[in-house]
Structures are given as C-alpha cells and as structure tokens.
Amino acid sequence: MKDQKPSNEKLDQLESHITSNEDSKLTTNQGLKINNNQDSLKAGDRGPTLLEDFIFREKITHFDHERIPERVVHARGSGAHGVFTLNKSLEKYTKAKFLTEVGKETPVFVRFSTVAGNRGSTDLARDVRGFAIKFYTEEGNYDLVANNIPVFFIQDAIKFPDLVHAVKPEPHNEIPQAASAHDTFWDFISLMPESTHMIMWLMSDRAIPRSFSRMEGFGVHSFKFINDEGKVHFVKFHFKPKLGVHSVAWDEAQRISGVDPDFHKRDLWESIENGDFPEWDFGVQLIPEEDEDKFDFDILDPTKIIPEEEVPVEIFGTLTLNKNPENFFSETEQVAFHPGHIVPGIDFSNDPLLQGRLFSYTDTQLIRLGGPNFHEIPINRSIKTVHNNQRDGYMRQQIAKGKVSYEPNSIGGGCPFQAMMSEGGFTSHQETISGPKIRQRSESFVDHYSQAKLFYNSQSAPEKIHLQNALIFELSKVTIPAIRERMVGQLNFVDKVLAQKVAEKTGVEVTELEFPNQSLPADSNHIDLQSEEREAHTKISDALSMENTVKDTIKSRKIGFILANGADAGSVNDLKAKLEDEGATVEIIAPSLAPITTNDGSALTPKHSLTSTASVCFDALFISTGEDSTKELLAPDNKHKVLQFINEAYKHCKTIYFGEGTEPLYMNSNVGLKSHIDPAIVSWEDENPESKFIDAIAQHRVWHLEQERNN
Numbered sequence: 001m002k003d004q005k006p007s008n009e010k011l012d013q014l015e016s017h018i019t020s021n022e023d024s025k026l027t028t029n030q031g032l033k034i035n036n037n038q039d040s041l042k043a044g045d046r047g048p049t050l051l052e053d054f055i056f057r058e059k060i061t062h063f064d065h066e067r068i069p070e071r072v073v074h075a076r077g078s079g080a081h082g083v084f085t086l087n088k089s090l091e092k093y094t095k096a097k098f099l100t101e102v103g104k105e106t107p108v109f110v111r112f113s114t115v116a117g118n119r120g121s122t123d124l125a126r127d128v129r130g131f132a133i134k135f136y137t138e139e140g141n142y143d144l145v146a147n148n149i150p151v152f153f154i155q156d157a158i159k160f161p162d163l164v165h166a167v168k169p170e171p172h173n174e175i176p177q178a179a180s181a182h183d184t185f186w187d188f189i190s191l192m193p194e195s196t197h198m199i200m201w202l203m204s205d206r207a208i209p210r211s212f213s214r215m216e217g218f219g220v221h222s223f224k225f226i227n228d229e230g231k232v233h234f235v236k237f238h239f240k241p242k243l244g245v246h247s248v249a250w251d252e253a254q255r256i257s258g259v260d261p262d263f264h265k266r267d268l269w270e271s272i273e274n275g276d277f278p279e280w281d282f283g284v285q286l287i288p289e290e291d292e293d294k295f296d297f298d299i300l301d302p303t304k305i306i307p308e309e310e311v312p313v314e315i316f317g318t319l320t321l322n323k324n325p326e327n328f329f330s331e332t333e334q335v336a337f338h339p340g341h342i343v344p345g346i347d348f349s350n351d352p353l354l355q356g357r358l359f360s361y362t363d364t365q366l367i368r369l370g371g372p373n374f375h376e377i378p379i380n381r382s383i384k385t386v387h388n389n390q391r392d393g394y395m396r397q398q399i400a401k402g403k404v405s406y407e408p409n410s411i412g413g414g415c416p417f418q419a420m421m422s423e424g425g426f427t428s429h430q431e432t433i434s435g436p437k438i439r440q441r442s443e444s445f446v447d448h449y450s451q452a453k454l455f456y457n458s459q460s461a462p463e464k465i466h467l468q469n470a471l472i473f474e475l476s477k478v479t480i481p482a483i484r485e486r487m488v489g490q491l492n493f494v495d496k497v498l499a500q501k502v503a504e505k506t507g508v509e510v511t512e513l514e515f516p517n518q519s520l521p522a523d524s525n526h527i528d529l530q531s532e533e534r535e536a537h538t539k540i541s542d543a544l545s546m547e548n549t550v551k552d553t554i555k556s557r558k559i560g561f562i563l564a565n566g567a568d569a570g571s572v573n574d575l576k577a578k579l580e581d582e583g584a585t586v587e588i589i590a591p592s593l594a595p596i597t598t599n600d601g602s603a604l605t606p607k608h609s610l611t612s613t614a615s616v617c618f619d620a621l622f623i624s625t626g627e628d629s630t631k632e633l634l635a636p637d638n639k640h641k642v643l644q645f646i647n648e649a650y651k652h653c654k655t656i657y658f659g660e661g662t663e664p665l666y667m668n669s670n671v672g673l674k675s676h677i678d679p680a681i682v683s684w685e686d687e688n689p690e691s692k693f694i695d696a697i698a699q700h701r702v703w704h705l706e707q708e709r710n711n
C-alpha cells in the first residue's frame with residue numbers, strides 16, 4: 001500500500017493551489033456562503049426565475065463554459081507525477097544540470113495518450129501511444145514529448161495535417177472512432193512509402209500495450225547534447241520499462257474496449273495507489289557529431305531507428321511515477337508540452353519533422369488553453385520564478401512589480417539581466433549551414449523499406465502472425481479494392497510471403513508497384529535509389545522483438561481468483577499471500593457480490609461477480625480448490641460464465657491454475673481438450689504448482705502456443 005506521501009519541489013509548488021471541501025460551507029466564486037443550492041430565486045414559488053438570481057447565473061454560466069477544445073491529436077490521456085533520478089553522470093556529453101549531478105532527483109509530470117481517438121475513446125485502440133514527460137529542472141522546464149514507437153509516419157512536418165486528417169474519423173460521417181481501419185487512412189498510407197517502417201510497428205502488438213508501465217518510450221528524433229566545452233553528440237532518448245514490454249492480443253483488446261475502456265488509465269491509477277510505482281530505465285544512444293554521416297541512413301530521418309546493435313543504449317537514470325494527480329482537468333488536461341522547451345546542454349537537430357513540431361506545440365496551446373499565459377497554469381509552471389518583460393494577456397496570474405516592462409532600461413536597474421553562459425544562459429548551438437533555399441527532400445531520406453524489413457525480420461514467429469493478422473483486419477475494413485491492392489504492393493517490398501498472405505485474405509492480387517514515390521515530386525531523380533533490392537543493413541535486431549523483453553517479475557500483475565461457497569480457505573489465502581508478496585494484485589470473482597463462506601467457515605468478500613468483469617481484465621486465473629465450490633460454479637446459473645472466463649483466458653494464451661477438485665471445470669473447458677505440453681496450465685497434479693504458476697505469469701503469455709490453444 002502507499003507507504004509515504006511523495007514530496008518534491010513541484011508538488012510543494014502545486015500544494016498552494018490545492019483546495020479541499022472538507023469541513024467547509026458552500027460558497028459562490030466570490031466566497032459568499034450559499035444558503036440554498038436547491039431552488040432558484042423566483043417571483044412566487046410557481047413563478048419565473050428572476051434575472052437577479054446571481055447565484056443561479058454564476059453556477060450556470062460556469063457550467064456553460066466548462067469545456068475547452070480537446071487536443072487535435074493525443075486527446076485521450078492519463079497523467080501521473082513522478083521523479084527522474086540520475087544514476088550515472090552524462091557530464092561528458094551534456095551540461096544539462098539534471099543529467100550531470102548523480103543522485104539528483106528532478107520532479108516530472110508524465111502524460112500518456114492515444115493519438116487518433118477523442119477524449120472519451122477506448123484505451124485499447126490500435127494506435128501509437130504518446131509518452132510526454134515534463135522535467136521541472138532547476139534550469140527551467142524540459143519537455144521530452146515522446147512516443148512508444150521510435151519512428152514516425154512521415155519525414156516532413158508539412159505532411160502532418162494530411163496524415164492526421166487521413167487517420168481521424170472520416171469527415172462526412174465521423175466514422176470510425178479511434179481506429180485506423182478505414183479507407184482514408186490506408187489510402188494515404190498506400191501512397192506514402194515513407195510510412196512503411198512505421199506501419200510495421202503500428203501493426204505489431206506494440207500498438208496494443210498491456211499497460212503504460214509496460215511500454216517503451218522513444219524521443220524519436222535525433223537531438224543534440226552539448227557539453228561544457230561545446231562538443232556535440234547526437235542523441236536518441238530511450239525509456240525501457242522495468243516490467244518489460246508486453247502487449248495484449250487483438251481479440252482481447254477489442255473485448256477490453258467494451259468491458260473496461262479505461263483499462264490503461266485504471267491500471268496506472270491503481271498501480272500508483274497500491275505503491276507499485278511504474279519505473280523505466282532512462283537510456284541514450286550517443287553519436288559523436290563527426291560520425292553523423294557514418295550510417296547507411298540519415299540520422300535526421302525520423303522514419304529510421306539507430307539499431308541498438310550499431311549504437312548500444314547506455315542507461316543513466318530512472319523514471320518513477322509515484323503520485324496520481326489530484327484533479328484530472330487541472331493537471332492532465334491542462335498540461336502543455338512542447339518539444340521546444342529545452343535547457344542548456346540540449347538542442348534540436350535539423351530533422352524536418354522536429355523542426356515543424358517546434359512551431360506547432362505553442363500554437364496549439366494558444367487555442368486549446370485560450371491565450372499566451374498557459375505557462376502560468378499550475379501544472380505548467382516552472383519551479384523557478386519567471387522573470388521577463390512579457391506582460392498582460394488573458395488570465396494573467398503573475399503580479400509583476402514596478403513600472404519597467406522593457407529592456408534595456410535604467411529605471412529598473414537594468415533588470416532582469418541577460419544571463420551569461422556561465423550563469424546558465426541558453427545559447428543555441430552554433431552550426432554552419434549553407435545551401436540553396438529549396439523545397440526538396442534530401443536524397444539520404446529515400447530508402448523506405450530497409451528498416452521496415454529489419455523490423456519484420458526481427459519479429460518472432462507469433463509476432464509475425466499478429467502483425468500479418470493486424471494488416472488483414474485493417475485492410476479488410478477498406479472498402480476500395482484499389483487501395484488494398486496498392487497497400488499489398490507496398491508490403492511486397494517488405495516481405496513477399498507477408499504480402500501474399502494479406503492479398504489472399506483481402507481478395508486482391510499482389511502487383512508489382514511502380515515508382516515514382518508519391519512523396520517525391522514527379523520530376524525527382526531519386527527513383528533509382530528506391531530499390532526493392534536494398535537490403536537491411538542489419539538483418540535482425542534482437543531489441544525489436546518483444547520476445548526478448550524482461551520476463552522475470554509478476555509485479556503489478558492482476559490475478560483473478562474464481563471461487564464459490566466451500567472454497568478451500570487454506571489454499572486461497574496461501575496462494576494470495578504468495579502472489580501479493582511478489583507484487584501481484586489478487587481480486588476475487590464469485591457468482592455474486594455476496595460474501596462467500598469457505599470450507600473453514602471464514603468469509604471472503606468478492607471484488608467482482610462473474611457478471612461484472614471478464615477474464616480479459618486479468619493476467620492469469622486461479623480456479624479455486626474445493627469440490628463444493630466447483631459444484632456451485634458448474635450450476636446452470638454460473639457454468640456458462642465460468643467457462644467463458646476460462647476459455648477466453650486460454651484463447652488469449654494466459655496462465656490458468658486449476659486447484660484440487662476443479663477437474664470437472666477443467667474437463668468442461670477448452671483446456672480439457674489440449675494434447676500439447678503447456679507450461680501455462682497449472683493443475684492439482686503438478687509438483688510445486690504455486691511456483692509453476694508464478695513463473696508462468698512472469699512469462700506474460702505462451703504466444704508460441706496460440707495456434708495449439710485455438711485449434
């Protein structure tokens with residue numbers, strides 16, 4: 001359970017804005033105590049409401065203005081406070097203070113999001129996840145506005161509105177919500193070969209995470225680190241979850257969207273409330289400035305990763321989320337990120353996608369948060385006081401003293417002064433740039449398939465099948481055959497078998513696509529660089545497969561215990577204690593919400609009934625020991641529901657433990673039909689069933705048995 005109340009400089013700053021209604025009387029916004037909040041002021045108790053009723057007017061007016069525009073992308077979000085701890089100094093590479101002082105703890109606020117859906121849409125959409133981090137550093141706010149996928153759809157920001165228009169619900173009928181499976185998205189993608197690498201990631205299970213705490217975070221672009229001597233390194237940012245990178249099955253994702261559309265939001269909230277603080281290793285890939293051109297792709301191209309085999313990720317710090325927001329709107333909704341919020345020691349690269357983002361984020365806050373003072377909203381405030389001559393504007397909070405609001409000045413003693421570099425004054429990294437003013441893409445950005453192949457080739461067999469099925473699902477929703485065919489043509493440059501399978505299932509032929517590449521002007525001379533013969537420079541990268549992720553913990557796993565009256569109290573309590581010791585959460589599911597009486601007469605109160613939840617909400621199931629309990633679970637009222645629980649968990653490759661006396665349930669379920677060896681089915685016949693259960697849960701799923709389990 002939550003052992004201590006985290007505290008840091010940012011939380012202390014927020015504290016002065018937090019109010020509680022405990023022991024207080026209802027007031028108007030002017031602080032006037034209200035005597036009657038039930039009736040408006042009327043001319044006679046059956047007469048019309050009076051204009052004079054300022055209490056009614058204030059309440060209704062505020063209500064009428066409660067909504068602000070949701071984010072144009074990343075509208076659905078979940079946030080949490082936390083801390084970034086530096087474990088190893090990056091002083092050799094950057095002068096950013098929060099990255100140089102070992103042991104330093106920097107307060108952070110993190111917002112996770114889906115991209116396409118609106119604020120009320122499901123958490124389980126097949127989509128990219130945003131992973132935006134605001135570091136409240138002593139040198140000002142640093143925002144790392146990251147995603148859970150290391151590449152992007154497009155190479156140039158000028159295509160972003162097209163991409164977003166294509167993926168959002170179609171404009172004539174506003175269908176579909178939070179889904180890319182429709183004509184306009186695939187029309188656009190099939191004409192944008194540069195998206196192919198991103199599409200591989202998006203169709204992989206990375207796009208349906210098990211939880212936010214089990215996703216990676218990537219800065220995507222190459223940024224620059226600058227050290228005290230002015231030496232530059234290009235840097236790619238990584239966050240690696242301590243719990244490993246794990247996903248759900250697509251069938252499961254669709255079920256969760258109905259049963260618990262807040263599944264990720266709830267998981268994050270509950271983990272933090274339970275003290276199971278989500279944690280990530282913070283790592284960087286560093287490339288000395290002089291090695292910029294050493295790769296067979298351009299490190300400024302956001303559709304490319306730098307394979308970890310070529311430049312390893314070195315770990316320097318830990319990101320921990322340890323406090324839920326007090327108020328969703330004030331914090332998670334009003335937080336305003338911007339990749340342009342940087343600190344000395346960090347700078348931008350010339351990645352044309354990043355360059356465009358540097359304009360977009362402030363611009364969007366102006367409309368979303370209503371004016372230029374959004375930096376004064378508590379969640380957005382820097383922990384250092386702001387000193388400048390910017391004045392006025394809607395909703396100004398700061399009360400700037402004195403008559404001077406210009407610089408240079410003598411009346412104010414010249415204050416505030418510009419800071420010298422030695423005092424932490426920011427200077428942009430000096431870079432010599434020359435070239436014609438030209439609307440053209442660099443030749444070095446032209447290879448669109450090598451890394452798509454690298455990603456696909458690096459997937460395990462079950463991951464490849466999931467990716468293929470995702471493409472089949474998505475393209476089957478495309479109503480125009482020519483789009484399906486063009487897309488299959490793109491896939492053919494990645495993998496011929498993949499293209500063939502998708503073509504078969506979507507009713508089209510594999511046709512050899514002809515360039516030119518739609519993203520290049522018709523008169524471009526880049527066509528021959530775009531050859532299907534180009535091979536991935538590294539054939540396989542282990543880091544790209546979730547098969548190789550961390551699988552040694554059951555921390556924050558949710559285990560469902562299905563039981564009824566007569567369940568064996570000893571084994572239930574023993575196993576529950578063991579699982580909880582390992583950091584898992586146990587929730588009891590019974591035929592109804594009424595407490596059940598165990599075989600020793602003790603009562604257990606269920607958290608769920610068989611009707612109020614579903615097995616997709618759990619990582620593993622324990623079917624409780626006890627013949628009487630089994631008998632009740634097999635009663636006509638319950639049988640179908642219990643078997644649905646078991647069969648779904650089985651189908652989704654989860655771990656199931658059948659306690660003693662549950663054989664009739666085992667035999668009646670699909671598990672009873674199995675003939676293969678299955679390490680994730682634990683039964684009363686096993687030796688050390690409890691440790692077998694724990695080990696199997698840590699493995700996440702037996703994806704390699706998916707076909708056996710579903711045949």
Ligand code: HDE
Nearest residue numbers: 071073074111130131132147157160220356357360361364
């Ligand atoms: Fe964003 N993006 N983006 N984006 N983005 C926004 O800013 C934009 C891109 C990302 O939790 C918007 O405040 C452009 C890449 C996250 O509040 C907007 C381009 C990456 C979030 C915007 C990109 C991201 C946003 C909408 C292409 C990964 C949510 C609301 C040039 C590195 C932040 C807002 C939050 C949000 C523009 C591409 C990540 C409109 C123009 C690449 C995590 O400004």
